[in-house]
Amino acid sequence: MTGELFSQIQLPAKLEYLGIFIASVKDAAEKYGFARTRISEIELAAEEILVNIFNYAYQNAETGCVQVITGTDGNRRFFIEISDTGIPFNMLQADPPDLTSDISLRKIGGLGVFLARELINDISYYREDNKNILKIRV
Amino acid sequence: MTGELFSQIQLPAKLEYLGIFIASVKDAAEKYGFARTRISEIELAAEEILVNIFNYAYQNAETGCVQVITGTDGNRRFFIEISDTGIPFNMLQADPPDLTSDISLRKIGGLGVFLARELINDISYYREDNKNILKIRV
């Protein structure tokens, strides 16, 4: 049994395209039939990962592209694959954010990766052909 | 000298995605540096071709995808490649519309293909791997 490709979008890694990427992810998740809350969680995780790529992946070089593929795999499980050609970065190994200091000491930021990981159990990372490839299975 | 890929978008052939496809084409054309009027002509040609695919390509079967790729070729010339897996259709061989009858006899419709061809000089069609592939060079 083979999976189904739902969408594939490759655009420059710029905030102005966030809406397009997110629309494709949301539509795919809706098509798959997730409940509203789950779709909102998937949207949030995708936003956090994409925005980090926009902000950090091409920091020291010309801005490259991001590719987002959605579909189902051989077991009819929903997946989102996000890839970029930026600096190697494995979000699964990022330091956890400060969740305990009080307001004055709490660091601003550092919540994006954490939110994505808390909302999605199954994320795998590999680097291949100079690409960061994140595979999100929901 | 190799070209540059600017964007690549594959989504189901549905009107709801027209905005996404068009945004990617317009952004690519802007990035390439076309003047406003030329961008508007490119947008119009792309809309006509895409909408025809939405309307006709998958008439007798489950709706498939459309893929739109933008970039520059080896000669730094701007191109848009639009492909679908629908019924074979070569718009370069479509009948010209009725442009002469008076209002009561003038046929409604049939202008989409004509507009696209009038606005873009260089369109080539080929069918490959059960795909219709239109390559638009501007």
Place this chain on the structure above:
Amino acid sequence: MELAAKDQGGAVVVSVKGKVDTATAPEFGKYLSEQTDKAAKTLIVSMSGLDYISSAGLRVILAAAKKMKEKQLDFILAGLEGDVKNVFRIAGFLSLFKVADTEESALKQI
């Protein structure tokens, strides 16, 4: 897309602004067809605020013109400019319809 209609003595002036593409054309079609259904005098479509039109919009215009013709009432396109005018030209619509440079000059033609 923004639509408006006003009664201007001898004519009804429908103005369409913004973008008429395949997504917005059905709304434009509905609006214009209501106007032609109830029309008892000249209909002027004022397009000076129109930025973009695709063949879906041209369809709507031709359908409205046909209805007005059947009713033996005048139909005038006003305010065509730039890119939009070029689309009308390519489609052969400039020689098909009564055309006026502005809404004012259209009103003078009545």
Place this chain on the structure above:
Amino acid sequence: MELAAKDQGGAVVVSVKGKVDTATAPEFGKYLSEQTDKAAKTLIVSMSGLDYISSAGLRVILAAAKKMKEKQLDFILAGLEGDVKNVFRIAGFLSLFKVADTEESALKQI
């Protein structure tokens, strides 16, 4: 995203509705920072109309809370619900801030 502020006797109530994502958060940040700059009493951020917030929005909230803390003024989050509340929970914000179920109950806490 829609933003509004009103003076409610003992507090300024800023309400944010719709979607705070990376694209809209900067505007929310500017708005909230203006409110905290001129704040002379409790600031309540009312979020009952908020449908979506990402970490860019949480950033804005934390920055505002820090400013209010420096000024030794109260900062209360009101009206958190559903998906949005869940994001605040995961981020540890529910134990970090004063939280009230509704704008009314926030006003009673002052």
